[in-house]
Amino acid sequence: MNIYISSVAVFITVAIANLVAKFIKVIPKTYINLLLGIIIACIPVANSLIVQFDSETFMVFIIAPLLFLDGQKTRSIMVRRQFKDILGTAILLALISAVVSLFTVTSMFSLTLPLALILISISTPTDATALDTVREGRKLPKRTEIVLKMESLFNDASGIILLQAAVLWYKTGHLSYAQNIRAFLISAVGGVALGMAVAFIIMVLRQKIMRSRWNVNYSNIVIYFATPILIYLMAEKLELSGIIAVVTAGLVFNGEVSRTRFSTPRFQSFFNTATDFIGDLLNSSVFVILGLSISRIVVEHKHDLAADLSWLYIGIILYVLSLAIRYLYAKLIAQNSQMESITFTLGGVHGAVTLALAFSLVGQGFTGHIFDLILLVETVVIILSMVVPTIAFKFFLDPELDEDDIRMKSRKIREEMVRVGIAYVESLQISPAVKESVIFDLNDQIQQTTIKDFLSQWWGINNKRYIFTGFQAVEERQILMSAFEEERNFLYDQLDGVALEDSKHIYEVYSEVLVSESMAVSDND
Template sequence: METVFLVLLLVAAVVLANAIYARFNIVPVAFLQIGAGLVLSFVPLYKNFELEPELFLFAIISMLMFNDGQNTNIRRLMHQMGTTLSLSVVLAIITILVVGSVTHVLIPQFSLALALALGAIITPTDAVAVSSITSKVLVPKEAMNTLENESLFNDASGIVAFNLAIASIVTGKFSVVSGVESFMYVFIGGILVGLVMGYIIVAIRIMLINMRVDTPSVIVPYTLLTPFAVYLIAESIDVSGILAVVATGLIHGLQQDRLRLTTSRLQIVMGTTWSIISSILNGIVFVLLGLSLPEVIQNLQQRDTGSIAILVGLGFVLYIMMTLLRFIWTQFDFAKIRAWNFHDKIMNSLVMALSGVHGTITLAMAFSLPLTIKGQPFAYRNDIIFVAAVVILISLIVPTLVLPFILPKKVSVVDGDDLSRAKSEMVRDAVKMVQHQYGDSLESGEIIRIIGSQRTVEKRPNKSVMSNLFDETFKIEKAVIEDMLSKGEITIQEFNLYMMMLRKTIIDHSNGFRKQMIFIIRFTVIAKISLSKSARKRRREIRKIKKRKRSSSREDATERNYQWGRMRSIEAVPYKKVMLYLTSVMTEKNEVEVELVRRSFDQRHRRLSGSRASQANQNELLVTVFQHEHNFVQSKVSSEEYSHELGNELYQQISTDQLVSFQTFD
C-alpha cells in the first residue's frame, strides 16, 4: 500500500509541474519536474526510496519506445533511412566507444566495461526533450525530422550496448569479437521478433474490428498491453526487447490506414490515452531524478569530498565531446541532411549538435543499473547516475540559452487574437441564427449553451456588465408582466407571485449584501407603485375572503399545483423577450457576460417547465448549427475577410466540436 501511495505522489508531482508549465512556460517542463522531485525528496516517506531497476526497462522505456514507434512517419523514415542509421547506429557506437575510452583514461577507477556502460547511457537523444526546448524557435524542418528519427533508433542502440556492457561487468569478461556478434544478434533479432509480433498483433486487432469488437474497453487495454507482451517474449529468447517494441510500434504506424476503420470515439480515446501515458511516464523519470539527486550527492560527499567536482568536470568534458562529434558527423556528410547552401549546412550541423538533448532514456538506463554485482553493492552506481544527471542538465541548459540566438523565433501562422475574435464572430452569428429560427425552445437554449463553449474564453466576466444586464432583463420581465396584468391575461395574485419569483432571481444573482439590499428596497417600492389603487383594493378584499375561508389540504395542494402550472405558462412570455434582448445586445466585448446571464435564465426556464430537451431534436439542430458555422467561415474566406489559414483553423474547430458533441450524445 505504501508503494502505491508513493507512486501516486510521483504522478501528482508530474501533474503539478505540467500545470505550472501550462501557465508559465518560461523554462522547459523537464526543469519543473526535476524541481518537483527535489521538493518530494524532503518527504520522509521517500528516504531511501528506490524502484526495482528492471521496472524502468519493462514498465517505462518499453511503453515510451512503442509510442514513439507508432507515431513515426514511415514514409519520412524510409526516405531518411540512411541518415537515420548513420546517426542512430554508427555514430552512436562510435560515441559510446570514444566516451568509454576517454572516461577510462580520465578516471582509471572505472573499468573499461563500466566506462562503456556510461557511454551507452549518455549517448541516446530525446526527441521529446528537444521539442520542449525548441517550442519557441523555428528549427529547420529537415533537421527536426532527422532528430526525431534518430532518437527512435539510437535509444535502442544505446540500450543494447548498455546491456552488453552490464553483462561484461557482471561476468568480468569482454571480447570485441563476441561483443560485436552479441550486438548483431541482439539488435537484428530484436527487430525481427518485433516485426513478426507486430504483424500478428495488428492482424488480431483488425480481426476484432471486423467482428465489431472494437469498443474502447477492449482495444485500448489490448494496445496498452502490447509493448509489455512483446518485450517479455523478446527478452525470453535473449534478443533486444526494446528494439522489438520499436519494430512493433512501427508496424502499428504502418497499418494506421487499416486501423482507422475503428470508430471516431475509439481513435480519440486511444490518442488521448497514449498522449497522457507518455507525458506521465516522461515526467516521472525527471521527477525521480530530482528525488534521487540529494541522496546521490550525499553518498558521494561521504565517500570523497572531491569526487563531486571531478564528476561534474567529467560531465562537462563528455558533453563537449559528444557535441563536437555530432557537429563533425553532419558537417562532413557522414549523415546527410538536405541543405540549399553552405550557410544552411552549417546551421543544420549546429542544430544537430546542440539539439543532442539527453533525457528520459538516459535517466531510465542510469536508474536501471543493478543495485548489486556478485552479491556486493554496486560501488559506482551513484557516480554513473550523477554524471548522467550532469550531462542531461547541461544538454538542456545549453540549447535553451543558445538556440534562440541562432534560430528565428517561431511565429504562429494564425495569430491567437485573430483566431479568438473569429471564433466569437462565428458563435455570435450561430446564436442569432438559432434564436431567429428556433425561438425559445428548450432545444435551442441547450444548443446555444453548447456552441458557446467554442469561444476561446481568456477573460473573467465583468461583474458590473453582468449587473447591468440583469437590471435590463429585470425591467423587461417587469414590463411584460405588467402588460399581461393590464390586458387581463393574468390575475393580481399571479402577478404578485411572479414578482416574488423575479425578486428572488434578481437577489440570487446580485453580488454583495449592499447590492442585495438595494434590490430588495427598490423592488418593494416599484412593486407597490406599480399596483393601482383598484388593484390594491381588490387585493385587500381577497385577503379578507381568504381569512374567512379555510381550505382543506387537498384543495391547498390543488391550488399550489394550479399556481405552479400558471407560472410555467406565464414565464414563457418574458423568457422569450429576455432571450431576444440578450441576442440583440451581444457583442464581442460582452459575449462572456451575456452567455452567463443567458445560462441563468435557461436554468430557471428548465426548472419551471419541468421538462428536458429532446435528444433527437437537439442532435438535428446541432447538425444545422455546425453546417451554418461552416457556411459562415466559407463566406468569410471567400470575401477575404479571413485568411485561408484562419479558415482552416476554424474548419478544424468545427469538425472537432461536431465529432465530440455527437460522440457525447451517443
C-alpha cells in the same frame, strides 16, 4: 500498495505542473515537471510516498509504451528513407563516440577502460522527449529534426549492447569484439523480427475482431496499450532488444491507424484522444521522475559531491567530447550544412533512459563508490545536455509561430463563429426554454457561461425544466444541428484563400464543432 501510491503521487504532480505551466509560460512545461519532481524529493513527507527508482519497472511501463507511441506516429516509409542516417547515428556515431571518448577519458582520469566504457555507454542514448523540451518554441532545420528523432528511436539499443559488453569486460577482464558484434546483430535483427511479427499478429487479430459481431471497442484498446509491454517483456526474455522490438511494433501499427479512421469513427476519435492523453501523461511523468531521482542523488551523495569533484570533471569532459564528435560526424561524414551540424550537435539530449541504464547496474552488482561515481557523472551529462541547448537555441534558432498569437486568433474566430450561431437561433420562433438551452450550449463553446448560469441550468435539469421530451426534444436537437451547420459554414468561408500554415487554428475550431455536433446527434438524455 506503495507502487500504487507512488503512481498517484506522480500523476497528481503532473496535473499540478500542467496547471502551473498555464500561468508561467516562459518556462517549458517539462522543466516545471522536472522542478516539481525536485521539490517533492526535498519534502520528506511527499518524498516518502514515492518508492525508490526501479529501472526495470521504469523501462517496462513507461519507456516501452512511450517508444511504441513514438514509433506509431512515425511512418515506416520515413524509416526506409532515413535508413542510412539511422545506421549512421545509431551504430557508426555510437561506436566512434565510444572509441574516442574511451581513450580520451582514461588518459585524463584514473579510470579503467571497462569503467570508462560503462560511463560512455550509459550516455549513448538520446531522448526525443527531452529534445522537444530544449527546443520548445524554436524551429529546427527539418532534416535535423527528422534525423534526431530517428536517432533517439534506435540508439537506445546501441547503448544497451555497449553497456552489456562493458559490464562483462569489467567483471571478467576480457572484451570479445566478435562476440559483441554478433550479440548486437542478433539483438537488433531479432528485435525487429519479433516486434514486426507479434505486432502484425496482434494487428490482424484486432482488425478481425473489429469486423466481427464479437467486437468490443474497449477490449480492443486495452489490447493495444498492453502490446508494447508484452512485446518488450518477450524480447527481453529472449535476450533481444526490447527497445527496437517496441519501436518496430509501433511502425507496424502506424499503417493500421491511418487505414481504419472511418471503420469505427466514434471509437477512433476516442482512441486518438486516449493515445494523446497516455503519451502526454507518460512524457510528463518521465520528467517528474527524472527531477525526483536527480534530487535524491544529490541529497544521498552530498558528502561525495564536496569531497571529490572528479565526478563533475568527468561528466563535463564526456559531454564536451560528445559535442565535438557529433559536430565532426555531422560536418564530415553526414555532409550537413553549418546550421544542421550545430543543431544536430546540440540536439543530442539525454534524459530518462540514461538514468534508467545507470540504475540498472544495481541489479548487476554495482554498489559503493563505483556506483555513486557512475550516477553522479551521468547526472552531470543529463543536466548539461538539457541546459546548454536550451540556452543556445534561443540565440540562433528562429521562433516558431507564437503560441499566444495562435491562441488569440483561435479565440477570435471561435467568438465570431458562436455569434453567427446565436444570431441564427435568436431569429427563430421557438419555445423559450429550448432557445435558452441551445444558446447556453452555444455560449459554452467559448466559456461565456458563468457559474451562476451553470447552476441555473443544473437546477433546471434536476427540476426537469430543461429535460425535453417529444416534440421539444426533436426541436432542440434539430436547432442545435442547424446552429452548428451555420457555424461550420462561417468557418468554411474563413478558409477561402488562406494558406495551410495560417489555417490550422480554423481547422482546429472546425473539428471541435464537428465533435460537438456528433454529441448533439448521439445525445439520448
